[in-house]
Amino acid sequence: MVKKTVAILTAGFIAASAANISGAGASFPAPVYFDWAYIYQKETGSQVNYQSIGSGGGIKQVSARTIDFGASDKPLKKRALDKKRLYQFPAVIGSIVAAYNIPGVKDGELKLENRDLADIFLGKIKYWDDERITEDNPNLKLPHEEIVVCHRADGSGTTFNFSYFLSHVSDEWADNVGIGKALDWPTGLGGKGNEGVSSLISQNPYSIGYVEYAYKLKNGFGAAVLQTKSGKWVEADEENFKAAAKYAKWTPKKHFYQILALQPGDNSYPIVAATFILLPRENAQMNKEVVKFFDFAFKNGDEDARKLGYIPLPEDTKEMIRGYWREHGLY
């Protein structure tokens, strides 16, 4: 106990002498940022404090220059970045799954057409034994129970990516609800954060919600088999997330602005999303420290990211990001 306290205290002193980086934003990648910060501190003594306050909060705080870097699941367009004087690059890729809690139906057994998923969230498909669901699942005995829809109550980058996906598979969704971090939900229960939605799903039998894949793993939910862009069934697993991530076309000129939902390809899971880091442009000295941290994470953090359910960026993307850093004098 005493030893541990001493160790913590010394670690604190070392950290105080080394760089001390503070960041805030998206909750979606928070588990992997915490992990990276931990191994980075062990390795270099530099401390990275990350507060998981949500993408909107991250953008707001980095624009107000109260933190060294912001994190957002919703990429900013070039014009917004120029206005707020920010740099932007992706850090890691995650995926969003339609997680369900139906007693008797195991993980990956339920197939949902993308359009049907939209209609569930629109409140148009109300029962699990609706014909549109049963016709895709002839082998499942789905109960005549009302579907409990769970969504986010707070604004969220996860919601942005999920609604982007729904808007592209359902015209009705696009017309009536649209894309955004916070929406006028037609139906369902709201929970705060990925944690809040997860707890709603585990508490309510016959529920469905959308969460980051890591939260599905942690809570042992079932994840629905969805469809690729061309309508082929695709399971929510790491292989298929990676297949989708491969198609990302990053352009450093646009500060990597790219939404990864509905990529082409036969095995591309339809809802993957990159999460982004934002840096204040004038902050040359500190930016170098932040970049050093992410460079370290790119080199040493892939295994941990994978374990937590994220997809590390492909090597050539990382090289492209390093080129972007060099171009702006951060590396």
Place this chain on the structure above:
Amino acid sequence: MNRTLDILFHNTTRFFAISVLLVLAALFFVLFNEAKPAIDAFGLQFLVNEKWAPNMDIFGGYPAIFGSVVSTIIAMLIATPIAIGIAIFLSELAPPWLSAIVGMAIELLAAIPSIIYGMWGLFYLAPMLREIWGGNGLGLATAGIVLSIMILPFMAAITRDAMKTTPAILKESAYGMGATRWEVLKDVVIPYVKSGIIGSIILALGRAIGETMAVTFVMGNAHKIPQTIFKPATSIPVTLANEFTEADTDLYYSSLFYLALILLVISFTVIAIAKFWFLRNLQEQKV
């Protein structure tokens, strides 16, 4: 020397007293100022507009206002009679040893932080209610029940203390004239402590309507006017707690302040009405 001290003391305390007013004014000013863009954009329509679509910059406060008011009414309907019953039992009927134990338990309950009621509501009460009335167990009714349990000990403790102030001589005279327990309660104790009871109701009301943590978990967080009280809804403090950190457009931010301003005005009005109207009536009766 003494005189200087006296003046100093007088002025210091006066400053403290006035600072309360200043804080209140500053609070009101800030809320109004921040809410101004939303007030300009939506006007009083905000109070009746049902649609809350942050991604389209459309904001209506009706569901949140509705949820706040209705969940508070449900809570008061449940808590008031029970709290008065407890107070009567403890001060008039129970043997002293029992009264002491239960009284202590109630004071302890009143000190429980509200988030604990919220967690209890989510993990225990909601699943139980789901079994009883179906649906998902989250909504206005659940929030009302959690709120009522939260304010109950508080109301009961104040009411009991008020009842204890009834002079023994009054009660004894009534008993001496052959009044039954019920008659003593109805005609002596309750009229005597009426203002105490109403005071406790007002305080509890103030606590219930602004409560955040206990209800965020069980309200269901849906910006809709529920068809029944068993369906998910939202309230003003719940909306603020959920959405403030992520409010990234100016109008969104400002609309949340508008809601906060409305909550302040509602609480104010309730307390002002209660204070000036009920209590004055009471005083007139006494005179």
